[in-house]
Amino acid sequence: MLLNKKKFYIGVDCEGVACAVGVPGQNLGDGENYKFAKRQATLEANAAAKALFEMGAEEVIVWDNHSTGVNLDYTLLDKRCKIALGSGHKGRFPRIDETFGGVLFIGYHARENTRESVLAHTYSSVAFQYYKVNGQEVGEMEVDASFAGLYHVPVIFVSSDDKAIIQARKSFPWIETVITKDSLSWNSAISKHPEAVCDEIYERVKIACERIDEMECYCFSEPLHIEIRYKRMDAANGAALFDTNGVPFGFKDAFTREGIVSSITCLF
Known part of the structure; x- marks a missing residue:
């Protein structure tokens, strides 16, 4: 398989992996269970990553992006990975x-406001009720995909729970996907076996590479109308959010801030 571009980026979160359900009444x-989820x-x-290398990739960056970004056991990754x-x-x-x-999304999760989806949230389970871009609710997958889209890089694969x-x-x-588990509630799911999920990811990523010419970029229409609803009024009051003009x-209401920005990069 000859890939025209031989560099790929794997974003890795932890909530969406097989058998991750977190702490009852809390997050991960x-x-x-967190220790298991990290591994x-x-x-x-x-x-x-192994599938990408087998299909001809020459560089794969694995991005540890859960919480403070120091979660994975890096010694278990293929030594060719960055x-x-x-x-x-x-x-x-x-x-x-x-x-x-x-770009590929491993272990991502559904956005906040997703009913009966395990560990669903948008960046913080305690801070935000929703993010809207141009009137549509979005989650971390859409935001990250839009960042890749700024560089004309398509999303090719996602693995997570059924709701996500x-x-x-x-x-x-257009993407290839793997369902890791069926969500039952915030802290429960019926999961596939962890090894079976890894096997399925390997096979589906190879298929994604075979279909690479069908993959598309995800982009927001600019400028962006941003609406963020907080779970606490004091968080909304204290948010340092500025529009295109600075x-x-x-305030849309006591909990919700809104404004116009030129690009998604203005928020992160």
Whole structure:
């Protein structure tokens, strides 16, 4: 298989991997299930990376993007991988550019407001009720895809729970996908076996590479109308959000800020 562009970027979150359900009444937390999720996220990312290399990729960056960006067991990754990790950098997909052939999302999750979806949230389960861009609710998948789209890099693959995959297929109908588990509630699911998920990711990523010419970029129409609803009024009051002219976002109501920005890069 000859890929025209031989560089790929794998974004890795932890909530959407097989058998990750978090702490009852809380998010993924830092207990035994989180420890498992970190390892499983590594193995699922590695399955994707191995498939990419087998299909002709010459460079694969695995981006550890859950929380503060230091979660994965990097020693379990194929030694040909490069690893983006940590926090404090600007934007998404550090150093992505037009030379990349595609981005993949491993372990991502459904957005906030998704009924009966395990660990669904948008950037923070305690801060935000929703993000809207141009009137449509979006989650982390859409935002990250739009960053890649700025560099004409398509989304080619997503793995997550069934509810998140429904959203991914609606936003990116061209992609290959793997459902890792069927959500039952915020903290419960019926999951596929972790090893079976890795096997399926490996096979589906190879298919995505075979279909690379069918893959498309995801982009927002600019300028962007941004609306962010917070779960607390004090968070809305304290939000440092500025529009294209440097004016603070207005208040739609006590919990909701809105404004116009030139690009998604203005928010991250």
